Amino acid sequence: MGDASLPEKIPTTMAAMRLIGHGDADQLVFDEAVPTPRPGPDEVLVKVTATAKNNTDRKAREGLYPTKEQGDVTSFAMGGSPTLTFPRIQGADVVGRVVAVGDGVDASRHGERGLLDFNLYADARRDLNLTPDYYGHGADGGFAEYIAVPSAQFHHVANPELKDAELAAMGMCSYQTAYHMVTAAGVKAGERILVTGASGGVGTALIQLCRVVGAIPYALSQQDKAPALLALGAEAVLDRSDMGDFEARVKDVTGGQPIDAVMDLVGGEMTDRFIDAMIFDMAARSSHPRLSIAGASGGNVSEIMWTRIYLYQVQIFGVSHGTREEAEQLVAWIREGRLKPVLHAAFRLSDLHAAEHYFVNRGGHYLGKIVIVPDAEWDVHGAPFSLEGSS
Numbered sequence: 287m288g289d290a291s292l293p294e295k296i297p298t299t300m301a302a303m304r305l306i307g308h309g310d311a312d313q314l315v316f317d318e319a320v321p322t323p324r325p326g327p328d329e330v331l332v333k334v335t336a337t338a339k340n341n342t343d344r345k346a347r348e349g350l351y352p353t354k355e356q357g358d359v360t361s362f363a364m365g366g367s368p369t370l371t372f373p374r375i376q377g378a379d380v381v382g383r384v385v386a387v388g389d390g391v392d393a394s395r396h397g398e399r400g401l402l403d404f405n406l407y408a409d410a411r412r413d414l415n416l417t418p419d420y421y422g423h424g425a426d427g428g429f430a431e432y433i434a435v436p437s438a439q440f441h442h443v444a445n446p447e448l449k450d451a452e453l454a455a456m457g458m459c460s461y462q463t464a465y466h467m468v469t470a471a472g473v474k475a476g477e478r479i480l481v482t483g484a485s486g487g488v489g490t491a492l493i494q495l496c497r498v499v500g501a502i503p504y505a506l507s508q509q510d511k512a513p514a515l516l517a518l519g520a521e522a523v524l525d526r527s528d529m530g531d532f533e534a535r536v537k538d539v540t541g542g543q544p545i546d547a548v549m550d551l552v553g554g555e556m557t558d559r560f561i562d563a564m565i566f567d568m569a570a571r572s573s574h575p576r577l578s579i580a581g582a583s584g585g586n587v588s589e590i591m592w593t594r595i596y597l598y599q600v601q602i603f604g605v606s607h608g609t610r611e612e613a614e615q616l617v618a619w620i621r622e623g624r625l626k627p628v629l630h631a632a633f634r635l636s637d638l639h640a641a642e643h644y645f646v647n648r649g650g651h652y653l654g655k656i657v658i659v660p661d662a663e664w665d666v667h668g669a670p671f672s673l674e675g676s677s
């Protein structure tokens with residue numbers, strides 16, 4: 287927290303949802319008397335209007351990032367030691383308006399509507415991010431009425447056609463991860479790309495980003511989501527409920543050609559089938575089979591035959607977050623209208639428990655993101671996208 291004093295119109299306390307420890311959703315406590323953060327040097331104070339929910343909120347709460355032993359309760363610790371301490375305000379993908387600036391920030395930023403690049407970057411490098419951490423994990427995030435963040439990472443997005451909740455649905459936790467999956471695997475125009483977990487926040491971003499770079503996305507999802515995924519840009523949708531004849535079904539939709547690269551968010555036992563889809567005709571390929579993996583919604587452990595990996599020269603890219611350069615490119619594409627929000631519904635901040643429950647138990651029609659709106663902002667920024675309002 288910075289040390290600048292707050293302008294008079296900003297209350298000294300705010301409402302926030304605080305995570306008080308690892309565990310179930312009952313570890314999330316709504317508190318209406320949390321000290322309002324003050325902007326430090328080179329920071330802006332943002333009045334939050336919408337913050338997207340991400341899988342990582344639940345995973346961090348439950349301590350589900352094992353990197354050594356299955357069952358370990360862990361959080362991000364790539365910089366050396368765990369950075370999640372309690373109480374913590376979660377929420378990575380923040381949209382709001384600048385209401386105060388710290389020393390060194392131009393006063394003209396007052397009133398700007400923007401989107402946060404959610405990373406806690408360890409250094410100033412623009413092209414590399416080896417110790418991923420983020421607002422809502424290693425520092426307080428956006429499930430609150432105010433947040434203080436680096437001015438350089440709060441990107442102005444004026445675009446009046448985009449409502450605040452819609453802009454939050456294009457938050458960097460999904461979009462930057464998706465774009466880094468694309469760049470890590472060197473995806474090129476004209477390539478056939480399999481996107482797994484296609485209907486989720488990262489998957490819907492991947493489908494769009496494949497089109498932006500000229501690649502052809504094939505979605506792995508559920509049949510009732512096919513129309514929406516085709517409308518979003520998928521070339522074809524493969525049903526994940528039956529993986530038995532997966533290679534044959536891939537050939538059906540690609541005209542017999544192998545998949546060039548897989549953007550995998552599912553992992554588990556399916557990953558080996560995804561490799562099948564790339565290697566069945568190596569003579570037809572002009573590049574290495576490539577697998578970018580950034581999530582494991584289907585399971586953290588896969589059985590993979592390593593002879594297949596090295597004999598077929600499959601390249602595997604582990605992806606977590608992206609770089610400053612990639613965040614800035616994405617913001618430019620958002621400003622140009624080249625990326626679209628996929629917003630499922632908005633929930634009130636005080637109803638975050640209900641949003642968590644809804645997200646975990648979501649049905650077949652679910653696509654894209656849930657966004658959380660502070661109660662004081664609900665009528666303007668949340669109500670039009672509530673489950674009732676949007677149905």
Ligand SMILES: NC(=O)c1ccc[n+]([C@@H]2O[C@H](COP(=O)([O-])OP(=O)(O)OC[C@H]3O[C@@H](n4cnc5c(N)ncnc54)[C@H](OP(=O)(O)O)[C@@H]3O)[C@@H](O)[C@H]2O)c1
Pocket residue numbers: 340341342345459460463482483484485486487488489506507508511526551552580581582583584585605606607654
């Ligand atoms: N590495 C990073 O920095 C980073 C950043 C963001 C997210 N992630 C991870 O990436 C994954 C996707 O994130 P997200 O935000 O897009 O999640 P999401 O919105 O929950 O979407 C995940 C999608 O995966 C599919 N899925 C879920 N369970 C599955 C299962 N058991 N088997 C097969 N498919 C399943 C579903 O899509 P269909 O119904 O369409 O099949 C679901 O919509 C998560 O594991 C998340 O933790 C990682």
